[in-house]
Amino acid sequence: MSRLTEISYIRNVLGKHGFTFSKALGQNFLVNPNVCPKMAELCGASETVGAIEIGPGAGVLTNELAQVAHKVVAIELDKRLLPVLEETLAGHDNVKIINGDVMKLDLRQLIAEEFGGGNAVICANLPYYITSPVIMRILEEKLPVDSLTVMVQKEAADRICAKPGTRESGAISAAVHYYSEPEMLFKVSRGSFMPAPNVDSAVIKLNILQQPPVAVSDEKAFFRVVRASFLQRRKTLSNSLSSGLSMPKAAIAGILSAAGIKPNARAEEMTMEQFAAITEEYVGKLSSGL
Ligand code: SAM
Numbered sequence: 001m002s003r004l005t006e007i008s009y010i011r012n013v014l015g016k017h018g019f020t021f022s023k024a025l026g027q028n029f030l031v032n033p034n035v036c037p038k039m040a041e042l043c044g045a046s047e048t049v050g051a052i053e054i055g056p057g058a059g060v061l062t063n064e065l066a067q068v069a070h071k072v073v074a075i076e077l078d079k080r081l082l083p084v085l086e087e088t089l090a091g092h093d094n095v096k097i098i099n100g101d102v103m104k105l106d107l108r109q110l111i112a113e114e115f116g117g118g119n120a121v122i123c124a125n126l127p128y129y130i131t132s133p134v135i136m137r138i139l140e141e142k143l144p145v146d147s148l149t150v151m152v153q154k155e156a157a158d159r160i161c162a163k164p165g166t167r168e169s170g171a172i173s174a175a176v177h178y179y180s181e182p183e184m185l186f187k188v189s190r191g192s193f194m195p196a197p198n199v200d201s202a203v204i205k206l207n208i209l210q211q212p213p214v215a216v217s218d219e220k221a222f223f224r225v226v227r228a229s230f231l232q233r234r235k236t237l238s239n240s241l242s243s244g245l246s247m248p249k250a251a252i253a254g255i256l257s258a259a260g261i262k263p264n265a266r267a268e269e270m271t272m273e274q275f276a277a278i279t280e281e282y283v284g285k286l287s288s289g290l
Helices: 007-016 035-042 060-068 079-088 107-115 128-140 154-161 171-179 219-229 237-244 249-258 272-287
Strands: 049-054 072-076 095-099 119-125 147-153 180-188 201-208
Touching: 007 079, 035 060, 035 119, 035 147, 035 180, 035 201, 049 060, 049 107, 060 072, 060 119, 072 079, 072 107, 079 095, 107 119, 128 147, 128 154, 128 171, 128 201, 147 154, 147 180, 154 171, 154 180, 154 201, 171 180, 171 201, 171 219, 171 272, 219 237, 219 272, 237 249, 249 272
Parallel strands: 049 072, 049 119, 072 095, 119 147
Antiparallel strands: 147 201, 180 201
């Protein structure tokens, strides 16, 4: 078993390098020995499929990934962790650490350079302050990866995995379901981390789809409609769309009726097919100049 989940060992290594945890960078390191082996096993990395990790921290998940993947590329923003990782991952020659911000790096180029034409998956315990932007960036850019296995806050996991058309769904559920098939893998209690956060977490896997589940003529318009629909959750869909798309109520009423949706419907009742139908009517309305 890896020593990286032994609190005394990890405290000692971090202390030796003068490291202190940064709340702003979402630094809660896993110390539950059961979590990382399970993530590494379920993420799909193998002798032929490489792994990309975001935020290796002290290397606890990196160490497990290195044992199943032929190559691991880990992106860490905090320079102070580089000497720590050098020490904790010393036994692995298939790991490359890149110092950088996952939101700024050219990930497409990185994947091409590091994995060539081969397959890769993303596996990470994400820093919570950028969970949604990171996931959406990877999905929207249609990066050549098979799946994303990520640990996120439990609430975010529930929202992301909620099927559009159900009460728990939100804009992110529809966006994620457009690009992938999300799976809830397992829950992780707050006590599994050092320092312990105030909330529990969950590991989810987003299996990238080759084709979106609905056909839309204008993807940007689809996402504009989805975002506008959930802008004011307490209001009806018709009110949200009117303010979110800056269109008069009468025009929205026409769009909803043409899409076969009742005027008092709410955003969380909309399925992917219904969002697609609204989008087509909206695009039609825009192009007719009304
Ligand atoms: N993987 C480790 C673990 O499970 O113990 C650490 C996970 S910790 C929740 C998140 C990690 O992401 C930290 O190491 C933090 O420094 C790093 N990080 C924060 N923002 C980042 C960014 N924009 N780009 C890359 N890494 C980032």
